Amino acid sequence: MAIDFSIVREAIPPLLEGLRVTALVSAIGIPLGVVAGIVAAYAAQSRTWLRPVALSYVELVRNIPYLILVYLSFFGLPKLGVGASAMTVAIGCTAFYTGGYFCEILRAALRSVPRGQTYAAFSLGMTFWQAQRHVIAPQMFGFITPPTTSLVIMMFKDSAIFSVMSLPEMTYQSNLLTANTFAYTEVLGTTALIYWICSVLLAGVGRRLETVIGRRTRHV
Amino acid sequence: MFDWIAKGGVITPFLDGVVAGTALTLAASACAFVIGVALGIVLLLARISPIAPLRSLVVLWVSLIRGTPALIHMLIAYYMVPALLNISVSPITAGIAALACNTSAYIVEILRGALGTISWGQRAAGYAMGMRTAQVWRHVLLPQMIYRSIPPLTSEFTILLKASSLMSIIAVPELATVARNATLQTDLPLQVFTITAAVYFVILFLISAASRLCERRVSRMLPHGH
Numbered sequence: 522m523a524i525d526f527s528i529v530r531e532a533i534p535p536l537l538e539g540l541r542v543t544a545l546v547s548a549i550g551i552p553l554g555v556v557a558g559i560v561a562a563y564a565a566q567s568r569t570w571l572r573p574v575a576l577s578y579v580e581l582v583r584n585i586p587y588l589i590l591v592y593l594s595f596f597g598l599p600k601l602g603v604g605a606s607a608m609t610v611a612i613g614c615t616a617f618y619t620g621g622y623f624c625e626i627l628r629a630a631l632r633s634v635p636r637g638q639t640y641a642a643f644s645l646g647m648t649f650w651q652a653q654r655h656v657i658a659p660q661m662f663g664f665i666t667p668p669t670t671s672l673v674i675m676m677f678k679d680s681a682i683f684s685v686m687s688l689p690e691m692t693y694q695s696n697l698l699t700a701n702t703f704a705y706t707e708v709l710g711t712t713a714l715i716y717w718i719c720s721v722l723l724a725g726v727g728r729r730l731e732t733v734i735g736r737r738t739r740h741v
Numbered sequence: 742m743f744d745w746i747a748k749g750g751v752i753t754p755f756l757d758g759v760v761a762g763t764a765l766t767l768a769a770s771a772c773a774f775v776i777g778v779a780l781g782i783v784l785l786l787a788r789i790s791p792i793a794p795l796r797s798l799v800v801l802w803v804s805l806i807r808g809t810p811a812l813i814h815m816l817i818a819y820y821m822v823p824a825l826l827n828i829s830v831s832p833i834t835a836g837i838a839a840l841a842c843n844t845s846a847y848i849v850e851i852l853r854g855a856l857g858t859i860s861w862g863q864r865a866a867g868y869a870m871g872m873r874t875a876q877v878w879r880h881v882l883l884p885q886m887i888y889r890s891i892p893p894l895t896s897e898f899t900i901l902l903k904a905s906s907l908m909s910i911i912a913v914p915e916l917a918t919v920a921r922n923a924t925l926q927t928d929l930p931l932q933v934f935t936i937t938a939a940v941y942f943v944i945l946f947l948i949s950a951a952s953r954l955c956e957r958r959v960s961r962m963l964p965h966g967h
Contacts, residue, residue, distance in 0.1 A: 584899075584945040585938045586906040588917055593938060596930030674808070681810035685910070692812060705820040713809045713817065720808030 539694035554619025562627035582621025607688040630661040670727025755923035762919035773840035781848030806846035836908035855890040895952035
C-alpha cells in the first residue's frame with residue numbers, strides 16, 4: 522500500500538490545530554501540578570495530619586490509571602453538581618497527576634540533600650524558608666531535572682487520553698480525520714510523527730537545562 | 742454509604758462484569774509483559790551487537806515508542822498495521838501487541854542498565870571455562886541480569902497494567918470497558934468509576950508492595966553490586 526502524500530498534507534493543519542490545544546493543556550496543567558507537588562512534598566515532610574493526606578494523594582495518583590481518573594472527573598463531576606468543561610477537566614487531571622509524581626521526585630531530591638545542610642543554615646541564623654531557598658533548592662535542581670523532563674514528556678504524551686471526552690486535541694483531530702478518510706496509515710503516521718518530534722524536542726530542552734544547571738552548581 | 746454504592750441493585754450487573762473485566766485486564770497485561778520481556782531481550786542483544794545499523798535501529802525504536810502516546814500505539818496496532826499488511830486482527834490481539842511493543846522499549850533500557858552492573862570479568866571467566874558466547878549468556882549473564890532487574894521490571898509491570906486500560910479505546914472488554922459500558926447503562930458514573938478505581942488501586946497497590954518486598958530481598962542478597 523502506497524502512502525498518499527496529499528492526505529498527509531491535508532491532515533497537517535487540523536493536527537497542528539489539535540497540537541495547540543494539547544500544548545495549552547500541558548502548558549497550564551503541568552506548572553499547576555508542579556506547585557501542587559511542591560505543596561504535597563513539604564506536607565509529606567511535616568509531622569502533622571498533612572503528612573498522611575499528602576502520602577495518600579501520591580498513592581492515589583500512582584495506583585489509578587489515568588484514563589479512569591479522566592472518566593471519573595468528566596462523567597462524575599456533573600453528578601456532584603460541578604459543571605466543568607472538557608478543557609477544565611483536562612487541565613485539572615494533568616495538574617492532579619503531575620502533582621503526585623512531582624511530589625515523589627521532590628521527596629527523593631529532598632532526601633538527597635544531607636540533613637546537616639539544614640542545621641548549618643539554621644546555625645547561620647536562617648529561617649526554614651531561607652534555608653530552603655538559599656541552601657537546599659539550589660542543590661536539588663541538578664537532581665530533579667532528569668526525572669522532571671521525563672515527567673513533562675509523559676504528561677504531554679498522556680494528554681492523548683483527553684480525546685475520550687472529545688477535547689479537540691491532537692489525537693481527537695486524528696480520530697476525526699481517520700473517521701472521514703479511512704486513511705489510517707497517513708493520518709496516524711503523521712500524528713505519531715508530530716508527537717515524536719515534540720517529545721524529542723522536549724528531551725533536548727531537558728538535556729540542555731541539565732548542562733546549564735550542572736555548570737551553575739559547580740560554583741556553589 | 743453501602744446504599745449509595747449499591748443503588749438498590751441497579752449496579753449489580755456491573756459488579757458481575759467487574760470480575761470478568763479484571764480477569765481479562767490481568768491476563769492481557771501478563772501476556773503482554775511476557776512477550777515484552779522476550780522482545781526486550783532480543784532488542785538488548787541487537788542493542789549491544791557489533792553491527793552498527795542494528796544498534797541504531799533499536800535506539801530509534803526506543804525513541805519512537807517513548808516519544809509517542811500509548812493510546813496512539815493502540816490505534817496504530819488496531820487500525821494502521823492491519824491496513825498496511827492487509828490482514829485483520831481482533832481487538833485483543835492488537836491490544837496485547839501494542840502493550841508488548843510499548844513495554845519492550847522500556848524493558849530493553851532496564852535490562853541494559855542491569856547488564857551494565859555485571860563486570861566484564863564474569864564474561865571473561867565464562868570464556869576461560871570454555872563456554873561459548875551463547876552459553877555465557879544463558880548461564881552467566883541472563884540469570885544475574887533478570888535477577889537484578891526484578892524490582893524495576895515489577896514497577897514496569899504496574900505501568901503496563903495501568904496502560905492496559907487504554908485497550909478500552911479499541912473495545913477490548915477489559916475492566917475500563919466494562920466500567921464505560923456500565924455508566925451508559927446505569928447512569929451512575931460516580932459509583933461505577935469509584936469502584937473501578939478501587940479495583941485498580943488494590944491490584945496495583947499489592948503489586949507495588951510485592952515489588953518493594955522483592956527489592957529489599959534482592960538488595961540483601963546482592964550486597965555489593967559487582
